[in-house]
Amino acid sequence: MSRQQESTVLFDALGPKGRRNSNIASIVSAVVILGVLAFVVSVLAAEGFFEQSRWVNPLDALVVQTTWIPSILDTLTAFALGSILALILGVIFGFGRISRFGLTRWASTVYVQFFRSLPLVLLIWISFTIDGYFGFTTGELGWSNDARRLTFLVLGLGIYNGAILAEILRAGVAALPPGQAMAGYAVGLRHGQVQRLIVLPQVLRNMLPAVLAQLVILLKDTSLGYVITYPELLHSANIIGRDYSNSFLQALVIAAFIYFVMAYALSKLVVVAERRLRKKTAAPAARVQQIEQAAFIAE
Incomplete structure (x- = not known):
């Protein structure tokens, strides 16, 4: 159609x-x-926003090489690590919400409700401040300041977005027709096998748009690393604006444009993956016709 x-x-x-x-x-x-x-x-x-003199410094080749490019790489690093952690936690606690064990359901519900209710910037700032007070990462582990900032930014992004993805997964499982799981139990599959082989592939395919939207939000949330001075795009734009006071707004506009390009590229990449997944899982038309004929004969 x-x-x-x-x-x-x-x-x-x-x-x-x-x-x-x-x-x-x-x-x-x-x-x-x-x-x-x-x-x-x-x-x-x-206000002179379009004057050439105000755009020369933020777009200088040396500034691009020493500031913009490293900040883009740092932003993508935090996004990639945060996304992996969020997806892992989302799958674990999402299935924990629908587990047969009451303790598992209770613990997963507490995790989702608690961390989903916290502001992400507060989660990042509190964990970073607590570690700074006790000095665990710098004293016990000997990490550098950059590694420490990246660690707590990734933890905040992963824990917060993992709670949201867990709720998306739970809602996706609840939206599936119950006959899907019942058919798996009818052929002798255990509960874990039904969830892994039947439920999860369909849920992942159906919730791709929601996951995409959340990953785009996660990408933009990397800008909250600014509060712990992680060298991401917003922090770099602020440094450029501080060094060249007449180009502060121009630096912010450039950072906003870079965020837009990365988010748009991510959305297109996931759309392509979704189309390929649908083609891979779609049944051939001839096979569908055979199944319909067999069902009609059986009736």
């Missing part, structure tokens, strides 16, 4: 009056948006 046919089935087609009102609303919205953008551009131009 095409996208146009799906929309026709789900919604009634607009009549002449409805199309006219829709076109008018679209034109008015476009005019309002363009007006706001024109006002913002005029204000920035009056």
Whole structure:
């Protein structure tokens, strides 16, 4: 079924009056948006935002090489490690929420409800401050300051987003038809095998959009490393603005653009992975027809 046919089935087609009102609303919205953008551009131009002298320093080759590129790599490092930790914790505590054991369900529920309710910046700052007071990572483990900051940023990102992903996983499992798991039990599979072989593959495929949205949020949340002076993009933009006071806003705009490019690339990458996964798991049309014919004969 095409996208146009799906929309026709789900919604009634607009009549002449409805199309006219829709076109008018679209034109008015476009005019309002363009007006706001024109006002913002005029204000920035009056303040000298577009002057070449204010963009030279943030885009200098030496600044790009010594500040922007390392900050991008540090941001991607924190994002990658935080995502891995969040996905692991999300799967563990997500299945813990639906476990047959009451203690496991209780512990998983406490983890999800507690850490999901905490502000992420508070979680990062408190853990970093406690470690700074006792000096465990620097005194006992001998880690450098950069490794210490990365560790607590990743822990905060992983623990917080793991709680959210666990709830997404639980909701995805609850949304599956119960017949899926019952069919697995009928052929002799144990509970763990049913969850691993039947439930989890379908849940992961169905919740990819929600996981993508949360990973994009996690990528943007790496900017909270600013509070513990981790050298990510926002911290680097602040350093550039401090060194070149007339280019502070320009440095922030450049950092925002880099965040947009990374988030957009991540969304496109996951969309491609989702399409490939659907093609891989989709049953051939001939096989589907054989199954339908066998079901009809059985009736």
